[in-house]
Amino acid sequence: MSTSERGQYSWLLERLRRARQDRGLTQAQVAEQMGMARTSLVALESGERRLKPEEMVALAGLYGQRLDELLRPSEPPRELAAQFRESAGRMPEEDDLRHATLALQKLAEDYVELERLLDAPLPTSFPSPQTVPTDPVAGAERLATEERGRLHLGDGPLPHLRELLENDVGLRVFSVPLPSRFGGLFAYDEQLGACVAMNSRHRWERQRFSLAHEFAHFLTRRDRAEITVVIAGYRRVPAAERFADAFAQRLLMPAGGVTRRFEAAKTASGGRVTPALLLGQADFWHVSAEAMARRLEDLKLIKSGAWDQLVRRGLKPEEGRALLGLQPRQADTVLLPRRYVLLTVTAYRKGLISEERVARFLRRDRVAARRLVEELDFDLDDAPDLDAR
Structure with a gap:
């Protein structure tokens, strides 16, 4: 066996x-189902005994894996779940979260595989990593201003933040269901890149x-995987989390x-700061009414404690938005990035993957996958001229 073949065989065993x-x-459970001693399975996984073709087929079926996935001609990236264990000290116990970390790994690996097939690596614009400053709030202000400048964003709202982070920075962003108290997951790997899972169950x-x-x-x-917990009420928050919240x-x-824009809106309303003005500003900046009020308090544009006072007086933001004719925002439940789907x-279309693999990549059944391909694989140059008379 050549050096290259030994390398690929070790990758197969790792997968x-x-x-x-x-x-x-467990190894004992698999050995029992395979009709072999546990020591034999240990020898297979360690490479001490050569895996027979029929054993590989049986193991693939037992694990619910396709052979082409197990035989990918590339080294398996580091397990993201291991990064989360290292960062959190243990793997979170929630089954949904454990499944989400595994799903994030497979989605990112599939994304990289599509790029490999098409020789189309993800364009990235990664700045050098910064250190969390001693003063999290001042540091967050500085870095947020720098990033807006680096990405040429001006000082307006960011309605398409997911697309911005995917296309202009090079993050791989997926929308996956997480337990409600988790806002998102972040992990970085040299092979997979920067991977983010946002909670599809949360509000927009x-x-x-x-x-x-x-x-x-x-x-x-x-270099550190993160599991972001949505914190309600008073709780001591680590400096890195205070910084991340302030930056956001x-x-x-x-x-x-x-x-x-606040001063212009205030002038237009006769110098009064009303709930309607607050809700209008929140809608303009694509944030919640509470986030808008907290930011205005922070900038001393409204008095401290204004939001808490509005809550005590019974403000219901959704009802107020409806009265103002502001359209409700829908949560982003689209699992896959647009670029991933197009790849x-x-x-x-180039014959590099079968229809079955299309369905697997898109996480759809074959009928739905075929319909999506037909809708997207349409050459505009071949379209009839609708303006022709």
């Missing part, structure tokens, strides 16, 4: 070991704040832009 662990199976405004929060971790703690607030609502369609 088999991970697949077994992902299924929650919360999702955007979580994305900006994870972006802060990417900018400062790239300032990235979404820059001081100069907020001040200028899948292109790979299929």
Whole structure:
């Protein structure tokens, strides 16, 4: 066996070991189902005994894996779950969260595989990692301003934050269901890149704040996986989390832009600061009413404690938005990035993947996958001229 073949064989064994662990199976359980001694399975996984073709097929079926996935001609990236264990001290006990970390790993690996097939690596614009400053709030203000400048964002709202982070920075962002108390996941790997999972079960405004929060971790703690917990009520918050929250607030609502537009709106309303003005500003900046009020308090544009006073007086933001004719925002539940979907369609059109693999890449059944491909794989140059008379 050549050096290259030995390397690829070791990658196969590593993928088999991970697949077994992902299924929650012990070596003893697998050995029993395979009709072999546990020591024989140990020898297989360690490479001491050569894996027979029929054994590989049986193990793939047992683990719910396709052979082409196990035989990918590339080294398996580091397990993201291991990064989360290292950062949190243990793997979170919630089954949904454990499944989400495994899903994030597989989604990122599939994304990289599509790029490999098409020789189309993800364009990235990664700045050098920053350290979390001693003063989290002042440091967050500075870094948020720098990033807006680096990405040429001006001081206006960021309605398409997910697309911005995907296309202009190079993050891989997926929308996956997480337990409600978790805002998102972030992990970085040299092979997989920067991977983010935002909670598809959260409201749209919360999702955007979580994305900006994870972006802060990417900018400062790239080597450390993060599980972001949505904290309610008083609780001592680590400096890195205070920084990430402050950065998210300032990235979404820059001081100069907020001040200028608030003052203009205040003038238009006769110098009065009303709930309607607050809700209008929140809608403009694509944030929640509470986040808007907290930012205005922070900038001393409204008095401290104004939001708490509005809550005590019974303000219901959703009812107020409806009265003002402001359209409700829908949560982003789209699992896959647009670029990922387009890569899948292109790979299929070029004959690089089968229809079955298209369905697997898109996480849809074959009928739905075929319909999506037909809708997207349409050459505009071949379209009839609708303006022709």
